[in-house]
Amino acid sequence: MMKTGEVGIKTTTLEKALEWGRSNSLWPLTMGLACCAIEMMAMQASDVDISRFGSEIFRNSPRQSDLMIVAGTTNKRMAPRIKRIYEEMPYPKYVIAMGVCVIQGGPYVDGYSVVMGVDKVIPVDVYVPGCPPTPQALTYGIITLQKKIRNETDR
Amino acid sequence: MYKIISDDKDKGGMRMITLDKTDLIEAMTDFKNKGYYLTCLNGVDMKDHLDVIYFIHNFDTNDYISVKVSTNDEHMPSLTKLFRVADWDEREQYDLMGIVFDGHDDLRRLFLPDEWVGHPLRKDYDLKKVQYVNMDSEGNEHVSFDEKEGS
Ligand code: SF4
Numbered sequence: 652m653m654k655t656g657e658v659g660i661k662t663t664t665l666e667k668a669l670e671w672g673r674s675n676s677l678w679p680l681t682m683g684l685a686c687c688a689i690e691m692m693a694m695q696a697s698d699v700d701i702s703r704f705g706s707e708i709f710r711n712s713p714r715q716s717d718l719m720i721v722a723g724t725t726n727k728r729m730a731p732r733i734k735r736i737y738e739e740m741p742y743p744k745y746v747i748a749m750g751v752c753v754i755q756g757g758p759y760v761d762g763y764s765v766v767m768g769v770d771k772v773i774p775v776d777v778y779v780p781g782c783p784p785t786p787q788a789l790t791y792g793i794i795t796l797q798k799k800i801r802n803e804t805d806r
Numbered sequence: 807m808y809k810i811i812s813d814d815k816d817k818g819g820m821r822m823i824t825l826d827k828t829d830l831i832e833a834m835t836d837f838k839n840k841g842y843y844l845t846c847l848n849g850v851d852m853k854d855h856l857d858v859i860y861f862i863h864n865f866d867t868n869d870y871i872s873v874k875v876s877t878n879d880e881h882m883p884s885l886t887k888l889f890r891v892a893d894w895d896e897r898e899q900y901d902l903m904g905i906v907f908d909g910h911d912d913l914r915r916l917f918l919p920d921e922w923v924g925h926p927l928r929k930d931y932d933l934k935k936v937q938y939v940n941m942d943s944e945g946n947e948h949v950s951f952d953e954k955e956g957s
Pocket residue numbers: 685686687688722723724749750751752753757758781782783784
């Protein structure tokens with residue numbers, strides 16, 4: 652609405668409006684499993700602050716969140732639990748795999764207790780490599796996910 | 807009276823003593839009466855035998871001693887009757903190194919699921935035989951060698 656009193660009209664489709672809304676209110680679930688979780692916490696603190704990009708606050712309940720940032724070594728006992736928490740999240744839901752541990756095992760690639768990639772258990776939308784990835788890299792991962800939700804990603 | 811096999815100091819000045827397995831309980835009772843407490847215990851796989859190293863600390867004199875005991879048959883006397891803190895430490899050593907502590911009344915695995923085969927920190931543990939864990943809806947864990955049965 653302009654200040655002159657004229658009415659500005661923007662047309663869009665319902666899908667576009669939904670995508671826009673979803674991509675700008677991603678509520679991440681705290682899924683910090685190891686050292687990467689520290690960087691995940693730094694991402695939502697005032698220094699980097701993902702709220703500027705419309706990713707809002709961390710939720711502790713899977714029922715209130717739509718983005719799971721798996722941050723940290725996924726070991727074999729944790730993997731079935733991650734899957735169960737993922738199933739408890741309402742649709743639409745997205746997953747970011749943060750750190751090389753979560754992507755393919757990382758430093759523990761020959762370990763007896765580590766799952767070689769969380770994508771063996773749940774579907775992953777965006778991979779953020781690094782050991783650990785910086786908060787800025789994770790922010791970029793979230794922006795990439797937002798673009799993906801809005802079908803804007805250039806792949 | 808127990809016999810101290812060797813008694814010397816490491817680079818940091820900590821006293822290191824070696825004991826025979828049969829003397830362990832008696833020696834630890836003596837140290838406990840002198841004011842020492844168990845702070846931590848480690849297991850070491852020396853290929854032909856296993857070592858257990860107990861770290862005991864005296865809070866009054868701030869004195870640390872490491873007590874090394876060897877075993878050839880994977881059995882050790884449990885210290886849980888003397889120090890309750892040994893409970894989970896011994897369960898951890900049983901879980902990862904396969905050292906059986908005789909006299910421990912609840913010797914279950916601490917970290918790995920109960921069905922896990924082998925003790926992964928042993929030198930002869932085969933990392934090629936990957937084990938997979940899954941969980942049913944009640945929270946019971948099952949271990950299998952088949953990749954389709956878990957993650
Ligand atoms: S990727 Fe590196 S920083 Fe992240 S959980 Fe694994 S070891 Fe820790």
